[in-house]
Amino acid sequence: xxxxxxxxxxxxxxxxxxxxxxxxxxxxxxxxxxxxxxxxxxxxxxxxxxxxxxxxxxxxxxxxxxxxxxxxxxxxxxxxxxxxxxxxxxxxxxxxxxxxxxxxxxxxxxxxxxxxxxxxxxxxxxxxxxxxxxxxxxxxxxxxxxxxxxxxxxxxxxxxxxxxxxxxxxxxxxxxxxxx
Numbered sequence: 001x002x003x004x005x006x007x008x009x010x011x012x013x014x015x016x017x018x019x020x021x022x023x024x025x026x027x028x029x030x031x032x033x034x035x036x037x038x039x040x041x042x043x044x045x046x047x048x049x050x051x052x053x054x055x056x057x058x059x060x061x062x063x064x065x066x067x068x069x070x071x072x073x074x075x076x077x078x079x080x081x082x083x084x085x086x087x088x089x090x091x092x093x094x095x096x097x098x099x100x101x102x103x104x105x106x107x108x109x110x111x112x113x114x115x116x117x118x119x120x121x122x123x124x125x126x127x128x129x130x131x132x133x134x135x136x137x138x139x140x141x142x143x144x145x146x147x148x149x150x151x152x153x154x155x156x157x158x159x160x161x162x163x164x165x166x167x168x169x170x171x172x173x174x175x176x177x178x179x180x
Contacts, residue, residue, distance in 0.1 A: 002081040007066040009086030010130040012096025016111045019066035025167045032111035033067025040114030073141045085152045
């Protein structure tokens with residue numbers, strides 16, 4: 001069984017949701033990197049402090065960590081028993097971000113205490129350019145990782161199919177409104 005799972009992918013791909021689902025199913029602590037990076041009202045902590053906290057968390061025996069944060073990515077990949085990459089298209093990421101915004105606008109994000117859901121031009125630009133600018137870092141960091149340690153999903157329906165098989169739970173879905 002897996003004790004350390006790293007979940008990566010673009011914004012809106014469902015990393016935090018998958019982290020929470022697997023945390024519950026596998027009884028492993030969920031660690032949301034955005035929750036480490038941001039204090040109340042989206043105030044970022046010092047990057048060195050953040051990376052130190054992430055390194056300490058990834059040194060623990062059991063975890064599911066969701067988030068990219070490139071400085072500690074290789075370290076987490078090396079320590080993980082399983083890496084799940086939600087490698088979705090830009091349009092799928094935008095759709096996920098917009099869906100989340102509509103559903104939770106101005107409500108506090110459970111995985112980022114003190115931060116209410118928001119959407120601005122800077123964030124949209126980040127999402128739109130993610131696959132071009134940030135995706136290559138994940139590709140590079142996966143180069144020396146054994147293939148059997150990595151699951152790559154290109155579509156939500158494939159992730160849902162795997163989740164059902166992995167958990168032996170026919171009722172499990174990443175998005176409750178969806179019928180796959």
